Amino acid sequence: MTRQSLPLNAIHAFIVTARHLNLTHAATELCLTQGAVSRKIAALEAWLSFPLFERHARGLKLTPQGAALLPELKSGFEQMLNATGKARKSNTSVRLKAPTCAMRWLLPKLMALEQMRPEIHVSLTTTVDHSNQLDNFDAAIVYGAPLEKGWRLFDEELTPVISGSLLKQQTIAPQDLTHFTFLHPTADSADWQLWLRAQQLEITMKRNQHFATMDLAISAAIQGYGVTVADVTLIQSDLATQRLVAPFSSSVKTGAVYSLLQRPDKDAPPFLTELVAWLCLEGNPFISATAGG
Known part of the structure; x- marks a missing residue:
């Protein structure tokens, strides 16, 4: 180990050992063997050319040189940890x-x-x-x-929507929906039935297409494949750009x-x-x- 290479791992081992004044406890925290910690301390002492600990039967005690060096090493090590932590976080998504x-x-x-x-x-x-x-x-x-x-x-709130290209007249009645393919946002007809019950309507759905997500059903409606029920919040931009038309003012919250x-x-x-x-x-x-x- 040369004088030019700063032994950071050994310094960390010294700081942890100085906190515990016990090689066994330090080894546990560092996930090393007791012998490995001893070797790191010995390597740092050789690099510094003075002892850091006095070895006693009951444990360790810092030498005067070790006690004087410890605060500055702790401060420097903490500054490095803080600096690298900030750098890592600044690049985190x-x-x-x-x-x-x-x-x-x-x-x-x-x-x-x-x-x-x-x-x-x-x-x-x-x-x-x-x-x-x-x-x-x-x-x-x-x-x-x-x-x-x-x-x-936001709460989910459903209303029927359809591409303007499918509408032959500006206003339609709910019964007119039977002329279109019903696009379902789920594998069942629960969303459509919820809206129909809220309007106290019964409509025969002659043609149906089911999708795995509401987004797919909305996309199909935009392309003119039929009429779907969609959440009023999710379709705000589609209504604003007239990719979709909401022919009825009524909506229903699903809970x-x-x-x-x-x-x-x-x-x-x-x-x-x-x-x-x-x-x-x-x-x-x-x-x-x-x-x-």
Whole structure:
């Protein structure tokens, strides 16, 4: 070991051993054998050319030189840990999980945030799993029953929508829907039946097409394949650009909600709080303040 090479591993072993004044305890913390810790201490003593510990039957005691050196080494080691920790965090993305059905609402918000705050990096993973677990993610949008903890983004509220190219007249009656193929966001007809019951209607669905997600059913409706029921929040941009038309003013809440979970502050990466605040803020004006839990 040369004078020019700073023995960082040995310094760390010295700091831990000085805290315990016991080789066995130090070895346990360092996940090393007692002999390995002793060798690291001996190597550092050889590098410094003076002893760091006095060995006694009851344990270790710092020598005057070791006691004088310890505070500065601890301070320097902590500064290195803090500096590398900050550097690592500054290059960390916020890991966000979201169901595919929420993409029509989520992606425009993430694009707007990127334009205003390019330093906030979001790593987005989509899923068809609606479990309310963070797993290995920093935040997760979940769909289902209201949660006791987390942010309530919006309630699911359904209304029929159809491509304007399929409408031969500006206004239609609910019974006119029988002329179209019914596009179902799920494997059953539950969403359609919920809306029909709310209107006290019974309609024979002659032609049907079922999809795995609401997003797929909405996309099919935009392409003119039929009429679907869709969440009014998810289709806001489609209605604004007239890719879709909502022929009826009535809607029905399903009882399901879109919620947002986040990792506790102590485990959170940089900018997680700002991302959460942005997604939870109505209208998404520029923000710099953080949001509470």
